[in-house]
Amino acid sequence: MPSTLTRAISPPPRQTKRRKQSETAHATRQRQNDANHPLSTPPEHTLAAVEAGRVRIEGHLEYFKERLSKVCRPVEEGVPNISIEDWARLYKGCEYECGNHFVVHQHNHPVSGVHYDLRLQFSETSSMSFAVPKGLPGNPNSKSLGRMAIETRVHNLWNHLIESASTRTGSLLIWDTGKYTVLPRKKSSNRPPSLQTTDEDSNTDLEDQSSREDEARNENERLIDAFKARYIRLRLNGARLPKDYTITLRLPSAKNVSKPRPAKRKRPRKPKAKNAPQSTDSEPEDTDKGAELPPEDAQDIDTDSSEDxxxxLTNAYPGSTNSIGSVHQRAWFILLDRASSGFVQDSETGKWVSREGSGFEPFLVLGRDVERSVVTGRLAREVEGDEGVEGFVGRGGWVGITR
Structure with a gap:
């Protein structure tokens, strides 16, 4: 029998010299191509792909700084704005274990519609996140003082840098960004706390609980403790929000655990009746009714339908760590802390007015067609255009609180 027919079947024969030479040449060409095009996010990859984790990069700050600096728009005088350099410096100063960075994103989502995401850094890599359907309160005399805040997934800190758009997720722009301060919880010195609410800001006899030990702690440590206590008194020092802007976030005890998510069902869209009740996210603080959304709306707030x-299980996106026990879809309640924001109640009219040298002009949250990014100066539709998103139509029906 010829020797060519007697070789073993296993292991397979060695590669021929010709094939080796061919593969060596291919590898050489590949190395040359890599040298000409250094490993980085390819230009065809969008910011939305980076946000979704489909593209992994190193150096998020440098990447987003380069991308966003190319799309900045000139802004008129008086429009809130932070320069790219100051924005990068702000974030860089918080890239450590005890950082206290915050961001408020305006999200124009195709399913849940316009809402605002408040994200608060609590560690070197991670941030707690709340979806605020109507945005932050800005009028101390509003008839709708309260806001709903839905606890969502723990995010990566670098998500604070994102401005992006896609047909699947809509547009995301930076509504405000800066550093937060956690203030001590108030207590009444002359009477026991109310069973309904322990923190009504109209009480003039309230005094701060503070200690030297507490003052020496880092802001993120205070945030974690306040979060676990289900009551956060938060001052946001940003580019858009006024000086000394302070809110409280409170988790009613009945909402301490998340409810099972209802089965998704199709339902015909019907026009709202003229006498339909207002959204409960704007009820005053002395009721817990404002801490719950209808099941369908609560489901709409969850904008990530592809999560694994x-x-x-962990309530955290890859790269972040849920070390604080964040629970998905818990309904918190936001209220403007008027006294801490610089307002006093007029004894004659009962209205809240600015204290001398403090307070601010009331502001409204007006949505995607009006508000620009404090970093790039873009509207939502301009973010979509810069990312090549064509024909996107956001969900209609969003109305801000204007009274």
Missing amino acids: AHIR
Whole structure:
């Protein structure tokens, strides 16, 4: 029998010299191509792909700084704005274990519609997140003082840098950004706390609980403790929000655990009746009714429909760590802390007015067609255009609180 027919079947024969030479040449060409095009996010990859984790990069700050600096728009005088350099410096100063960075994103989502995401850094890598359907309160005399805040997934800190758009997720722009301060919780010195609410800001006899030990702690440590106590008194020092702007976030005890998510069902869209009740996210603080959304709306706030089982189990996106016990879809309640924001109640009219040298002009949250990014100066539709998103139509029906 010829020797060519008697070789073993396993292991397979060695590669021929010709094939080796061919593969060596291919590898050489590949190395030359890599040298000409250094490993980085390819230009065809969008910011939305980076946000979704489909593209992994190193150096998020440098990447987003370069991308956003190319799309900045000139802004008129008086429009809130922070320069790219100051924005990068602000973030860089918080890239450590005890950082206290915050961001408020305006999100124009195709399913849940316009809402605002408040994200608060609590560690070197991670941030707690709240979806605020109507945005932050800005009028101390509003008839709708309260706001709903839905606890969402723990995010990566670098998500604070994102401005992006896609047909699947809509547009995301930076509404405000800066550093936060956690203030001590107030207590009444002359009477026991109310069973309904322990923190009504109209009380003039309230005094801060503070200690030297507490003053020496880092802001993120205070945030974690306040979060676990289900009551956060938060001052946001940003580019858009006025000086000394302070809110409280409170988790009613009945909402301490998340409810099972209802099965998704199709329902015909019907026009709202003229006498339909207002959204409960704007009820005053002395009721817990404002801490719950209808099941369908609560489901709409969850804007990530492609998350895997591990994300649902940990309530944290890959790269972040849920070390604080964040629970998905818990309904918190936001209220403007008027006294801490620089207002006093007029004894004659009962209205809240600015204290001398403090307070601010009331502001409204007006949505995607009006508000520009404090970093790039863009509207939502301009973010979509810069990212090549064509024909996107956001969900209608969003109305801000204007009274």
